[in-house]
Structures are given as C-alpha cells and as structure tokens.
Amino acid sequence: MTAAVHGVNHAINGVTEKVNGIHISNEQELDALVVGAGFGGVWQLKRLRDEGYNVKLVESGTDYGGVWYWNRYPGARVDSAIPHYEFSDPLLYKEWSWKQRFPDSSELRAYFTYAAKKWDLRKDTLFNTYVESATWDEQESKWTVKTKDGPTLKAKFLLLNTGFAAKRYTPDWPGIESFKGTWVHPSFWPHDEPDLMGKKVAVIGTGSTGVQLATDLAKVAGHLTVFQRTPNLALPMRQVDYTNGDQEIPRPEYQSLFDHRKDSFSGFSFNFVPKSTWDDTPEQRQEFYQSLWDKGDFQYWLATYYDMLFTPEANKEAYNFWRDKTRARVKNDKLKDILAPMEQPHAFGCKRISLENKYFEIFNQPNVSLVDMKTNPIESVTETGIRTCDGTVHEFDIVICATGYDAITGGLTSIDIRGTTDQTLKETWKDGTATNLGMSVSGFPNMFFTYGPQAPTALCNGPTCAEIQGDWIVDVVNHMKVKDLKKVEVEIESQKAWAENIWKLANMSLLPSTKSWYMGDNIPGKPREPLIYLGGVPTYYKTLEDCAKEGYSGFKLS
Numbered sequence: 273m274t275a276a277v278h279g280v281n282h283a284i285n286g287v288t289e290k291v292n293g294i295h296i297s298n299e300q301e302l303d304a305l306v307v308g309a310g311f312g313g314v315w316q317l318k319r320l321r322d323e324g325y326n327v328k329l330v331e332s333g334t335d336y337g338g339v340w341y342w343n344r345y346p347g348a349r350v351d352s353a354i355p356h357y358e359f360s361d362p363l364l365y366k367e368w369s370w371k372q373r374f375p376d377s378s379e380l381r382a383y384f385t386y387a388a389k390k391w392d393l394r395k396d397t398l399f400n401t402y403v404e405s406a407t408w409d410e411q412e413s414k415w416t417v418k419t420k421d422g423p424t425l426k427a428k429f430l431l432l433n434t435g436f437a438a439k440r441y442t443p444d445w446p447g448i449e450s451f452k453g454t455w456v457h458p459s460f461w462p463h464d465e466p467d468l469m470g471k472k473v474a475v476i477g478t479g480s481t482g483v484q485l486a487t488d489l490a491k492v493a494g495h496l497t498v499f500q501r502t503p504n505l506a507l508p509m510r511q512v513d514y515t516n517g518d519q520e521i522p523r524p525e526y527q528s529l530f531d532h533r534k535d536s537f538s539g540f541s542f543n544f545v546p547k548s549t550w551d552d553t554p555e556q557r558q559e560f561y562q563s564l565w566d567k568g569d570f571q572y573w574l575a576t577y578y579d580m581l582f583t584p585e586a587n588k589e590a591y592n593f594w595r596d597k598t599r600a601r602v603k604n605d606k607l608k609d610i611l612a613p614m615e616q617p618h619a620f621g622c623k624r625i626s627l628e629n630k631y632f633e634i635f636n637q638p639n640v641s642l643v644d645m646k647t648n649p650i651e652s653v654t655e656t657g658i659r660t661c662d663g664t665v666h667e668f669d670i671v672i673c674a675t676g677y678d679a680i681t682g683g684l685t686s687i688d689i690r691g692t693t694d695q696t697l698k699e700t701w702k703d704g705t706a707t708n709l710g711m712s713v714s715g716f717p718n719m720f721f722t723y724g725p726q727a728p729t730a731l732c733n734g735p736t737c738a739e740i741q742g743d744w745i746v747d748v749v750n751h752m753k754v755k756d757l758k759k760v761e762v763e764i765e766s767q768k769a770w771a772e773n774i775w776k777l778a779n780m781s782l783l784p785s786t787k788s789w790y791m792g793d794n795i796p797g798k799p800r801e802p803l804i805y806l807g808g809v810p811t812y813y814k815t816l817e818d819c820a821k822e823g824y825s826g827f828k829l830s
C-alpha cells in the first residue's frame with residue numbers, strides 16, 4: 273500500500289517503496305537519523321557515511337540549504353564573509369568559486385547543490401519529510417521517529433540539526449486575516465518572485481532580514497514603509513565582487529584559515545584585541561575604530577577592544593562612534609533620532625548586529641518612510657493596511673512581516689520528543705532551557721542537536737559550529753561503537769553545572785541588560801534566559817575536547 277504526499281510515494285506497513293527516488297522501508301532501522309539539510313545536517317550525513325554508518329537525512333523542504341533554502345526574499349544574503357562561511361573539505365573548496373565576499377541566498381543554494389553532488393548526498397536524503405515526533409524505546413535503546421504523512425524510522429542516534437530559525441514568529445495583531453493584499457513572512461518567500469515594482473510595500477521589523485529587504489525594496493517599491501521597533505545598529509558590509517574569479521584570500525591559505533576558525537571567539541579568523549577601550553588615547557581609539565569600520569564584515573563588533581561587550585562605558589564609546597557615523601548618513605533630523613538616537617538605545621552588539629549596504633541612505637529617498645513603533649505601535653491590521661495607535665491607516669499591497677523566529681529553541685520544541693519519561697522536550701524546558709554542552713539533554717539519551725541553546729550558536733559563524741559540534745557528535749558515535757555501548761545519557765549534575773556556567777558568563781557581559789531573541793525576549797511567555805554560550809568558540813572547543821578525553825565526563829555510558 274502506498275500513499276502520495278507532495279508527489280512522493282512512501283511505505284506503510286513495512287513495504288519498501290521509493291521516497292524522493294530513494295528506497296526506504298517503514299520502520300527502517302538506522303544507526304543514525306539526521307534531521308535538517310542545512311550546514312549542520314549535511315556535515316553530519318557526510319561524516320557519518322564516511323565512517324560507514326547506515327544513516328539517512330530527512331528535511332521538510334524540497335532541497336538542501338537550510339535557512340538559505342527558505343530565505344529567498346529580495347536582498348537575502350549571508351553576513352559571514354567567505355571563505356569562513358563554507359565547509360572546510362578541500363574536495364569542495366578547491367574547485368568552488370564565489371561571486372561575492374558575502375554571497376546571496378541563491379548563490380548559497382547553488383553551493384549546497386554542488387556540495388550534495390560532490391559528496392553524493394541525495395541517495396540518502398528524504399526531502400518533503402517533516403519530523404513530527406520522536407520517542408525513545410528503552411528496551412531497544414532506539415528512537416522511533418514519525419514523519420508527517422511519511423515513513424516511520426528507527427535509529428540508534430537522533431541528530432537534530434533543525435537550526436535556530438525553524439519556527440517563524442508573527443505577532444497576533446488583530447485583523448491579520450482580514451487583510452486583502454499579500455501578507456508574507458520572509459522565510460516563506462514565494463518561489464515565483466512577486467512583482468513589487470511600483471507597489472505599496474510594508475516591511476515590519478528591522479532585524480537583519482528587515483534591513484536587507486528594505487534596502488532592496490526601496491529600489492523598486494512605489495512606496496516603502498519601514499516599521500521599526502528597535503534601531504538596528506547595523507554596520508557597513510563592504511561587499512566585494514569577485515568578477516575576475518579571484519577570491520580575496522588565496523586558495524592555499526584556506527586550510528589554515530579553516531583550522532583556525534576554532535581559535536576565534538566567534539568562529540571567524542579575527543578576535544577581540546587584548547586591549548581595553550581605555551588603554552588607547554582618544555585619538556588612537558578613533559583611529560582603531562575607523563580601521564575596523566573600513567574593513568567591514570563583523571570586525572567593528574567582534575574584533576574590537578575585549579571589554580566592549582562587558583563594560584557599559586566601553587560599550588557606550590563603541591555606540592557613540594557608530595551613532596555619529598550613522599547620523600551623518602541620514603538627512604532628516606527626526607529620522608536621525610529614530611535610526612541612530614543620541615541616547616544609546618541598548619548595549620551595542622547585544623542584539624544581532626547586521627551588515628548593511630547603504631541601508632541608512634534609503635531614508636533620504638522620497639519613496640521611503642519610517643514608522644517608529646516605540647512611540648506609535650501597530651494597533652491592528654485592516655482590509656487595506658495597518659492601523660497605528662495614532663489612528664493612521666497605512667495602505668499596502670503587500671506586507672512583509674520580518675518579525676523573526678521563536679529562535680534557537682522553537683524548532684526543537686515543535687517536535688513531540690519523548691525520552692525516558694513521558695515528558696516532552698517542550699514540557700521539560702517549560703520553565704527554562706537545560707542542556708549539557710548545548711548539545712544534549714538529561715532524559716533524552718542518544719539525542720544530540722547543533723546550533724541550539726546554550727552553545728555559541730548565533731554568536732558563532734554557522735559552518736564553524738556545524739563542523740565543531742558535528743565532529744564531536746561523530747566522535748561520540750564512534751566511541752559507542754568501539755566500546756560496544758548502547759546508550760549515552762547526560763548526568764543531571766553536569767547539566768546543572770552547564771546551566772550555571774551559561775548564566776555566569778552571561779552575567780559577566782551586558783547581554784542580560786538588553787531585550788533580544790538571544791535572551792528569549794521576542795516571544796511572549798518565553799522564559800527570559802541567555803540562550804547563547806558566551807565563553808567564545810575556543811573555550812567551548814576545549815571543553816568539548818576535555819569531555820571526550822575524559823571518556824565523555826558528564827555523560828553516563830552503558
């Protein structure tokens with residue numbers, strides 16, 4: 273018996289059928305099931321297969337790329353410069369050439385297609401396959417994983433690479449369903465590009481996505497209205513086109529660069545300088561800030577004085593430089609005060625810093641206006657547009673709701689995961705997240721995740737995290753095989769110690785002083801807690817290494 277879902281046939285009751293062109297039997301038993309086809313999942317599928325395991329990858333989308341599969345909105349591009357933002361395998365990087373220093377979403381998708389071909393991944397990948405639930409079977413020491421309208425799979429290891437952005441968030445403004453125009457979350461951007469030329473367009477939200485969208489749409493929209501709740505302290509990107517095929521960093525230097533990503537606080541090849549803001553004279557400081565500013569990338573954020581994220585005065589100094597630079601780019605005094613206020617709105621760098629390409633200049637255009645949601649919030653959505661609290665109805669053909677995600681934990685808690693008790697992961701984390709090493713949870717044996725809570729995650733370059741965490745997970749799997757073990761489980765005491773460490777590090781920084789998704793603030797009812805490990809990649813890497821050397825201390829192996 274077969275059933276067709278999204279044009280895909282799958283097996284029911286144990287009959288082997290073809291899913292996405294690959295043979296899969298219901299309740300097929302695997303060494304590992306990898307969920308998610310972004311950097312994390314793809315790296316693990318490749319590594320585990322190289323080690324000879326029987327492994328499959330399932331992905332709810334129809335192709336590789338993870339966030340770059342979903343995010344096709346105008347202007348979507350990565351803020352991590354290449355070659356940092358790619359896999360470290362010479363088989364890939366020796367032949368792949370990028371067109372730009374910060375590639376756009378379509379180029380990143382092309383890169384994933386190339387990687388999938390080189391690594392021959394498709395034969396072990398099931399697309400259109402959303403994991404709904406996973407249940408631990410204590411007798412068998414295996415996970416039973418159910419997919420929506422698809423096969424059920426059994427695996428010794430459940431490896432979740434569901435990313436930080438799998439659960440979209442739209443505020444529940446009254447009347448959204450009554451809007452007669454197009455309402456879209458940018459990560460569900462239609463594959464058939466809508467024609468926005470001359471249209472009345474709203475972009476709600478000025479996170480990284482909002483900034484990128486607004487910059488691009490200001491060029492085509494008849495009128496663009498940007499709704500800003502919080503100023504984005506965005507930095508100049510300094511894009512470079514590699515039109516002649518020459519990449520900025522020569523290929524022979526790549527391997528060393530990849531090897532040293534783990535030595536950088538944020539997984540790139542730069543670090544905070546071992547100098548306080550006040551070690552320099554005011555003139556030296558201006559010169560140093562300017563040099564970082566000119567380099568573009570995240571350097572003004574993550575290659576600056578070491579005390580910038582930790583002391584309010586140092587942070588304010590960094591803000592003031594940013595503010596003066598930015599205000600000089602905006603002509604209208606009122607808009608200057610909304611976009612780059614004289615008074616620092618929040619700690620610099622404690623919300624995700626975005627990179628921009630002439631974003632602030634769009635507000636000098638006659639077809640662009642800005643609504644300050646701090647003083648004039650959205651009250652409701654009408655048939656024709658958005659009503660703000662001052663009573664104005666702003667009319668739109670299309671509203672792009674760039675309001676982000678239930679970030680970092682939402683993708684994991686959306687799956688009904690039950691471990692050694694009947695309590696789901698969502699219930700387990702109801703009052704706060706608890707993990708060991710930001711990769712595993714007590715009561716959920718043989719389950720690991722990457723780019724999740726209590727790890728460097730959003731403060732770390734994506735591929736760096738994917739490889740560091742993925743390699744560590746593969747080592748655990750190998751260790752279990754060599755020692756003929758069935759079950760690896762977090763000890764509750766090590767989990768408690770890790771949570772304390774997360775808070776301790778966060779409290780040393782300015783992070784808790786700022787409302788952001790790093791602290792769970794953007795989702796009503798979400799516990800307020802640091803979702804990110806602030807010790808930096810080198811310390812995190814060493815902690816993982818030590819844990820492995822000590823025979824996986826903090827874990828019970830049986």
Ligand SMILES: Cc1cc2nc3c(=O)[nH]c(=O)nc-3n(C[C@H](O)[C@H](O)[C@H](O)COP(=O)(O)OP(=O)(O)OC[C@H]3O[C@@H](n4cnc5c(N)ncnc54)[C@H](O)[C@@H]3O)c2cc1C
Nearest residue numbers: 308310311312332338339350351352403434435723733734
């Ligand atoms: C708009 C945007 C811009 C970003 N820019 C940067 C940047 O500049 N630099 C940087 O380092 N990082 C950036 N990131 C972070 C980015 O998430 C990482 O760089 C990297 O892509 C993480 O890879 P991943 O494999 O962990 O997750 P993802 O790329 O998010 O992939 C996860 C995949 O899992 C799938 N999935 C989720 N749940 C299920 C389920 N239940 N069943 C089946 N499949 C599922 C999803 O469909 C998705 O394809 C950005 C993220 C976003 C959203």
